[in-house]
Amino acid sequence: MRDFSRDTSALALNTATLGHNLDGFGAGWPPERIIEACAERGFGGIVFWRRELDNQAREIGERVRAAGMQVVGLCRTPYIVGSGAPEQLDEARETIDVAANLGAPVLTIVTGGTEPETKGILESQKILAERVAVLSDHAADMGVKLALEPLNPMFGGNRTVLMTVRDAVRVCNWVGAANVGVAVDAYHVWWDTAIAESLREAGSERIYGFHLCDWLEETGDMLLDRGMMGDGVADLKGLRAAVEAAGYCGPCEVEVFSSRDWWQRDPGEVLDTIVERFRTVC
Numbered sequence: 001m002r003d004f005s006r007d008t009s010a011l012a013l014n015t016a017t018l019g020h021n022l023d024g025f026g027a028g029w030p031p032e033r034i035i036e037a038c039a040e041r042g043f044g045g046i047v048f049w050r051r052e053l054d055n056q057a058r059e060i061g062e063r064v065r066a067a068g069m070q071v072v073g074l075c076r077t078p079y080i081v082g083s084g085a086p087e088q089l090d091e092a093r094e095t096i097d098v099a100a101n102l103g104a105p106v107l108t109i110v111t112g113g114t115e116p117e118t119k120g121i122l123e124s125q126k127i128l129a130e131r132v133a134v135l136s137d138h139a140a141d142m143g144v145k146l147a148l149e150p151l152n153p154m155f156g157g158n159r160t161v162l163m164t165v166r167d168a169v170r171v172c173n174w175v176g177a178a179n180v181g182v183a184v185d186a187y188h189v190w191w192d193t194a195i196a197e198s199l200r201e202a203g204s205e206r207i208y209g210f211h212l213c214d215w216l217e218e219t220g221d222m223l224l225d226r227g228m229m230g231d232g233v234a235d236l237k238g239l240r241a242a243v244e245a246a247g248y249c250g251p252c253e254v255e256v257f258s259s260r261d262w263w264q265r266d267p268g269e270v271l272d273t274i275v276e277r278f279r280t281v282c
Contacts, residue, residue: 001237001240001241001244002244002249004252004278004279004282005279005280006279008041008042008043008044008275008278008279009042009044010044010250010251010252011042011043011044011045011251011252011254011274011275011278012043012044012045012046012047012070012072012251012252012253012254013034013038013043013045013046013047013253013254013271013274014046014047014075014211014253014254014255015031015034015046015047015048015049015052016049016075016255016256016257017254017255017256017258017262017270017274018034018263018267018270019259019262019263020034020049020052021049021051021052021075021257022224022259025259025263026263026267027266027267029267031048031052031053031056031060031063032060032063034046034267035060035063035064035067035069036067037267037268037271038067038069038271039067039068039069041271041272041275042275043069043271043275044069044070044251045064045069045070045071045072045251045253046064046069046070046071046072047071047072047073047074047075047104047253047255048060048071048074048075048102048104049074049075049076050074050075050076050095050098053098053102057098057099057101057102058101058102058103060102061101061102061103061104062103064103065103070251071102071103071104071105072104072105072106072209072251072253073099073104073105073106073107073108073147073209073253074095074098074099074102074104074106074107074108075108076095076107076108076109076110076149077091077092077095077096077107077108077109077110077135077146078091078092078095078112079110079111079112079113079159080092080109080111080112080128080131080132080135081111081112081113081114081115081124081127081128081131081161082111082112082113082114082115082116082124082158082159082161083113083116083158084112084113084158085112089131089134089135092135093135093138095107096135096138096139096142096144096146097142099142099144100142100143100144104144105143105144105145106144106145106146106147106183106208106209107139107144107145107146107147108147108149108183108209109132109146109147109148109149110149110151110159110160111128111148111149111159111160111161111162112159112160112161113156113157113158113159113160113161114156114157114161115127121156121161121163121167124161125161125162125167125170125171125174126174128161128162128171129171129174129175132146132148132171132175132177132180133174133175133176133177136175136177136179136180137177139179140177140178140179144179145179145180145181145208146179146180146181147181147182147183147208147209148162148168148171148172148180148181148182148183149162149168149182149183149185149188150162150163150164150165150167150168150182150185150188150189151163151185151188152187152188152189152191152222154222155188155222164189164192164194164195164198165182165184165189165192165195165198165199165201165202166194166198166201168182168202169182169198169201169202169206172202172206178205180206181202181205181206181207181208182202182206182207182208183208183209183210183211184199184207184209184210184211184239184243184248185211185213185255186210186211186212186213186214186215186234186236186239187211187213187214187215187226187234187255189239190215190233190234190235190239191215195239195242196242196245196246199242199243199245199246199248200245200246202246203246203247204246204247204248204249205247207243207246207247207248207250208250209250209251209253210240210243210248210250210251210252210253211252211253211254211255212229212236212252212253212254212255212278212282213226213227213228213229213254213255213256213257214226214227214228214229214230214231214232214233214234214236215227215232215233215234216231216232216233217232217233220260221259221260223257224257224258224259224260225257225258225259225260225261226255226256226257226258227256227258228256228258228261228262228273228274228277229254229274229277229278229281229282230277230280230281236281236282237281237282240252240282252278252282254274254278
């Protein structure tokens, strides 16, 4: 495993950790201030959400790189399947274009839920694969990788049809494109006792991201009550060991949705805590 005790170059901030992906949460720092604060603390990269960019993706990406960091990724496409998905893939294609303008190598896909009039998940996974295959061609032309993110099974039905890394790998195999892989989020997969085997199956060529946070023992909201690393029950070092054993050596992206705790705090305190926890418990 990599030693992070003195090296934060692999540390990346997902700006949702400061509450910026939902209205009414967080301090509302503009991207320029986030970039400055992360650079001061030795972060290696940042992941933005589409809504923050306001048609300035290229300029913001250049500012990140000028500060000595990298744009690690962009969150996220609209849903691809399920009742909440747009009828066409036009918005997803536009999001790929935003990622390319930002200079983000990876665009995260949260799939959406089961397709109307279907039962279970396999039929929806096959439909997902068909649609992602269409998007993968445009993404390849734009130099963007597409990362399928499995979610905790509690989100099955309305937000995802991928509950495990193995589910995501199955869809990757069906798509068969070199630029379609998997994002591994501790919040969503910490419970999976078969995770190491699934990661080996994915291999380094398909693991596009590793997301850090924690699962609180008494989680009060399944979406907005994630824990800061070290505050919960997830074996973060064990999970990172499995991810790295599978060949991943990229950024570690901190993504904490916490409307009751961390989004109520000063962003500087949040960033300082992230650095300390990254060095000690991740």
